[in-house]
Amino acid sequence: MNDFLLIFRRDANFDAQLTPAQMQEVTKPWQDWMGSLAAQNKLADSGNRLATDGKVVKPGSIITDGPYVEVKESIGGYIVIRASSLEEAAELSKDCPILATGGNVEVRQILPMQR
Amino acid sequence: MQQDQLIPHLYRTEYRxxxxxxxxxxxFEHIQIAEDIASDTFLLASETWGKTRLPxxxxAWLYTVAKNKAKDYLKHNAIFNEKVATQIKNEIQQTEDVEIDLSEESINDSQLQMMFAICQPLIPAEAQIGxxxxxxxxxxxxxxxDAFLSNKETINKRLFRAKEKLREQNVKIEFPDSKEINKRLDTVLLTLYLxxxxxxxxxxxxTNLRRELCLEAMRLNYLLxxxxxxxxxIVNALFSLMCFHASRFDARMDKDGEIILYDDQDSSLWNDELISRGTYYLVRGAKGPQLTRYHIEATIAYWHTQKQDSPEKWDNVLQLYNKLLILEYSPMAALNRTxxxxxxxxxxxxxxxxxxxxxxxxxxxxHSLLAHLYTGIDQQKALQHLQSALKLTKNQAEKNRIKKNIEELEN
Incomplete structure (x- = not known):
């Protein structure tokens, strides 16, 4: 088993438009999906959400406001799952609720540091 | 109370x-002396109470004898005096002055401190429970x-090793300071939970013994x-969980000690008093931002005290199992979620x-769960899973139940 980082990208404007009640409705599929991963003992870290605002630091002490290239591709959060291969990790990401709202999941294997 | 029941009864309540x-x-390094004195006290009681009339x-008789034995020990044991008496609290100048305080307050304090001394991650969980x-x-x-389905020799060895380990690590019988208390409390609560x-x-x-284990866990939790x-x-949340579970004591076992599943329980046997206690402590436990597995499990147990089945009830239970699993995986939680x-x-x-x-x-x-799910949808698959379950279980009562299910399905 290896650990894989799942990076959730979506349109940053989407969350901002939600009412608290809609937010509640959005949360439930996430709990179901993560609960399902956890029931398979494949959730390694329940991760975090990220604030939409950010800054980008470039050489020469240049600091610009994020987000970056495309608001539509803003990173909304991440989790870490356990899988036997990159293919399995991608398969497990198919039910991720981010897909239902036009977002996507980037799947990357975590390579532990050699110390 | 009959005299032959009196000593075992007092042993259970006063020895500790x-x-x-x-x-x-x-x-703690001399806990053996304390155990010996306590045992000698009960030995003397059983020898003399039979011959003379009961005190x-x-x-109070036991306390007096134990106190005198402890004072004698301090007075007469030269090695102990040399090595230890000087280390015992400084205020003790002469052994005659030793104050052995067996008031309720002192007993409760001593038990709390002992709880923290025993519940240490440096010894295995089952040794802590023992x-x-x-x-x-x-x-x-x-x-x-009997409780561990083991034998006396194994338990004696386990407890001896654990005490040695605690002695080596110089464990003190004292209350942890406020900075440490949360971390130390986690271990204490886990031991009580287990x-x-x-x-x-x-x-x-x-079954009597099993019930007593539960009641003891509740007593110690209540001391906290x-x-x-x-x-x-967190302490209130765990107590709430225990109250809710304990409310089903009378309903979850038949007269032969076999488990009655939740769906088949006679809910009129559920203990309303314990259910309302559980609710009271669940509310007390809800103060503050911390949401622990005890909070989640207690809330699940709360929903199980609601007799009426409703989609709302089960959706709540489902979301709680999701939360529990995201916090910490366990096979039982995975099955219950499903x-x-x-x-x-x-x-x-x-x-x-x-x-x-x-x-x-x-x-x-x-496999029992899969059989339950496939029943009414795919009888063949349901049967296959029951047969797998039968092969995998070692418990005889469980086997009997699965065999009964197979018969029902085949007819």
Missing amino acids: KIIAVLARLFG DNPA LALRILCGFGIDEIA LFNEGYYSSSGN IQNHATDLP YALAKARGKAEAIIEAEKLTQLADNHLY
């Missing part, structure tokens, strides 16, 4: 008090062996609630989720 107070006096206040049963609950070695579960879920056939510094939300999913959203959706739990393929409960 004498030990806790004496051990605090002598220090008017048997508990020591708690012996020292904090006054259980005999044979009873502990002690309760040992009673609630153990396969030991001795009564103490201001440890009366924290059961709740079937109740909330139907068997078809639950079957898809259940088939993903391949890590549980050698767990008989997993």
Whole structure:
């Protein structure tokens, strides 16, 4: 088993438009999906959400406001799952609720540091 | 009370008090002395009470004898005096002045401090539970062996090694300071939780003993609630969980000690008093931002005290199992989540989720669950899973139940 980082990208404007009640409705599929991963003992870290605002630091002490290239591709959060291969990790990401709202999941294997 | 019942009864209630107070006096490294004095005291009681008439206040008699034995020990044991008496609290100038305080307050303090001394991550959990049963609950070695489905020799060895380890690490019988208390409390609560579960879920056939394990876990938990510094939300949440579970004591076992499943329980046997206590402590536990597994499990247990089945109930239970699993995986939580999913959203959706739990393929409960889900949808598959469950279980009562299910399905 290896650990894989799942990076959730979506349109940053989407969350901002939600009412608290809609937010509640959005949360439930996430709990179901993560609960399902956890029931398979494949959730390694329940991760975090990220604030939409950010800054980008470039050489020469240049600091610009994020987000970056495309608001539509803003990173909304991440989790870490356990899988036997990159293919399995991608398969497990198919039910991720981010897909239902036009977002996507980037799947990357975590390579532990050699110390 | 008959005299032949009196001494075992007093042993259960007073032995642990004498030990806790004496051990605090002598220090953990000399806990054996405290145990010997307590045992000698009961030996003397059983020898003399039979010959003469009973003392008017048997508990006070025991305390006096234990105190005198402790003072004698301090006075006469030269080695002990040299090595230890000087280390015992500085204020003790002469052994005659030693104050052995067996008041309720001193006993409770001693028991609390002893709880923190025993519940240390440096000894295995089952050794912590064993020591708690012996020292904090006054259980005999044979009873502990019975509870663990083990033998006296193994338990004696286990407890001896654990005490050695605690001695080597120079464990003190004292209350942790406020900075450390949360971390130390986690271990104490886990031990109480496991002690309760040992009673609630153990396969030991001795139902009285099992119930007593649960009640002891509740008594110790309640001591923590009564103490201001440890009366924290997490402590209340665990107590609430125990109350809800304990409310089903009378309903969950038949007269032969066999488990009656939740769906088949006579809910008029549920204890309303304990249910309302559980609710009271759940509310007390909800103060503050911390949401622990005890909070989640207590809330699930709360929903199970609601007799009426409703989609709302099961959707709540499902979401709670999701939270519990995200916090910490366990096979039981994975199975229960799937059961709740079937109740909330139907068997078809639950079957898809259940088939993903391949890590549980050698767990008989997993196959029992799949059989339950397939019943009425695919009888052939239901039967296959019951047969797998039958092969995997070792428990005879469980086998009988599965065989009954197979018969029902075949007819």
